[in-house]
Amino acid sequence: MLRDALAVGAATGAYGLSFGAIATATGLSVPQTATLSAVMFTGASQFALVGVLGAGGAPLAAAATATLLGSRNALYGLRLSALLRVRGPGRLLAAHLVIDESCAMAVARTDRRSARLAFWATGWSVFALWNLATLLGALGAQTLRDPRVFGLDAAAPAAFLALLAPRLRGREAGAVAAAAGVLGLAITPAVPAGVPILAVAAGTVLVGLLGSSRRRSPS
Amino acid sequence: MWLAVLVGATGCYLCKLAGLSVPQRVLDDPRTQRIAALLPIALLAALAATQTFITGQRLVLDPRAAALGVAAAAVLLRAPFLLVVGVAAATAALLRLLA
Numbered sequence: 295m296l297r298d299a300l301a302v303g304a305a306t307g308a309y310g311l312s313f314g315a316i317a318t319a320t321g322l323s324v325p326q327t328a329t330l331s332a333v334m335f336t337g338a339s340q341f342a343l344v345g346v347l348g349a350g351g352a353p354l355a356a357a358a359t360a361t362l363l364g365s366r367n368a369l370y371g372l373r374l375s376a377l378l379r380v381r382g383p384g385r386l387l388a389a390h391l392v393i394d395e396s397c398a399m400a401v402a403r404t405d406r407r408s409a410r411l412a413f414w415a416t417g418w419s420v421f422a423l424w425n426l427a428t429l430l431g432a433l434g435a436q437t438l439r440d441p442r443v444f445g446l447d448a449a450a451p452a453a454f455l456a457l458l459a460p461r462l463r464g465r466e467a468g469a470v471a472a473a474a475g476v477l478g479l480a481i482t483p484a485v486p487a488g489v490p491i492l493a494v495a496a497g498t499v500l501v502g503l504l505g506s507s508r509r510r511s512p513s
Numbered sequence: 514m515w516l517a518v519l520v521g522a523t524g525c526y527l528c529k530l531a532g533l534s535v536p537q538r539v540l541d542d543p544r545t546q547r548i549a550a551l552l553p554i555a556l557l558a559a560l561a562a563t564q565t566f567i568t569g570q571r572l573v574l575d576p577r578a579a580a581l582g583v584a585a586a587a588v589l590l591r592a593p594f595l596l597v598v599g600v601a602a603a604t605a606a607l608l609r610l611l612a
Contacts, residue, residue: 308595326518334522336529338553343521345560349567353517360517361524363556369549371532372541380533389530445605447564448580452601454561455581459588461554470551471558478559482567491559498555502548 295408296415302395303419307427309337309453314431316341316450319441320348324432331428335421336393338457339364342491345450351488359488362495370397377401377409391417474498576608 310331317327322344330340339360346356371392377400380388391413400413438444462468477497478490485493539545565581566572584601592600 305593308593312595312598322514322518326514330518330522334518334525336525338557339521339525342556342560343517345564347514347517349563350569353514354520356517357521357524359556359560360521361528363553364525364528366549366553367525367529368532368535369546371529371534372537375533375537378533385533386530389533390526392529392532443606443609445576445580445602445607445609448577448605449598449602451561451564451577451581452584452598453594454557454564455584456588456594456597458554458557458561461557467551467554470554474555474558475562478563479566479572482563483570483572487570490563491556494555494559495552498551499548502551503544505547 295412298399299412299415299419302399302416303423306337306395306420307423310424310427311431312449312453313337313340313344314428314433315435316431316446316453317344317428318432318435319438319446320344320450322347324429324436327432328425328429331425334360334364335390335424336364336367337424341450341453341457345454346488346491348450349487351491352486355486355488355492359491359495362492367392370394373397373401374413377406378413388413388417391421393417393420395420470498470501576605576612579608580605 313331314327317330317340318324322330330343334340334343342363343356343360346359347353351359371389374388374392374397378388396413396417399416400409403409403412435441435446438446441447458471462471474494474497478494481493482490561581565577566574568575580601583604584597587597587600
């Protein structure tokens with residue numbers, strides 16, 4: 295199990311490398327990039343924050359987008375709380391490690407003891423390698439004079455696509471993704487940078503509220 | 514930039530903590546579940562689209578579009594994350610070099 299945890303950590307280290315490079319290429323400093331990985335510590339939200347800032351969005355619009363993307367971690371926490379049974383300071387620490395990978399590894403276990411071990415081992419392994427890789431990527435990209443020459447501005451959308459792909463299961467997911475992409479592009483010329491993504495989020499909440507009586511959510 | 518970093522990090526942490534702390538029934542609501550499942554899909558799709566086709570506030574078609582196409586092909590071929598990002602960057606870099 296510890297080997298699994300290390301393997302998952304090493305795999306996410308690869309994301310960390312590209313995150314560090316994209317963040318500094320976008321204009322964040324190395325300390326800002328490193329702080330994101332240490333304190334925010336949830337990949338998709340970090341990429342989103344950098345993406346909105348890079349597009350010229352306001353700081354609070356970027357923070358709001360990151361938080362909205364991070365809301366799925368609340369559902370992971372919900373599934374984990376029964377398994378982990380953590381109280382007090384332990385819970386504050388456990389919360390920091392609630393991410394896609396630690397949750398997936400924990401809920402895949404059949405008994406509570408190994409689920410708990412899988413959560414902590416995966417959480418710490420990803421945390422260590424994610425932060426190390428971020429720093430390496432950030433320092434590496436910082437030495438580039440013009441990141442566009444190396445196509446780093448095209449790396450960010452590819453990262454979003456790669457994060458999106460595993461979630462595209464079922465017709466509804468595909469339809470939502472297509473509609474969100476078109477809506478985001480359509481309203482961009484009319485509103486300040488950063489707002490299109492938040493408008494898409496608002497639209498999604500609306501669809502979620504209205505559609506729930508019509509269709510049953512999967513799983 | 515620091516404002517975005519710190520406010521965003523706080524927001525994300527509170528989401529994680531909320532999941533471990535609030536009573537089960539609050540997050541068990543089917544609408545909450547549905548919205549939480551759809552939000553990442555919609556936001557990631559909108560981010561991918563705008564980061565590819567927007568410069569400033571204008572719609573543009575430049576090497577990033579070709580790069581996204583190559584990235585999509587890599588995703589369909591089940592390439593690992595770093596390779597998807599790498600081929601996209603290389604495609605854009607190559608097209609600019611040729612232009």
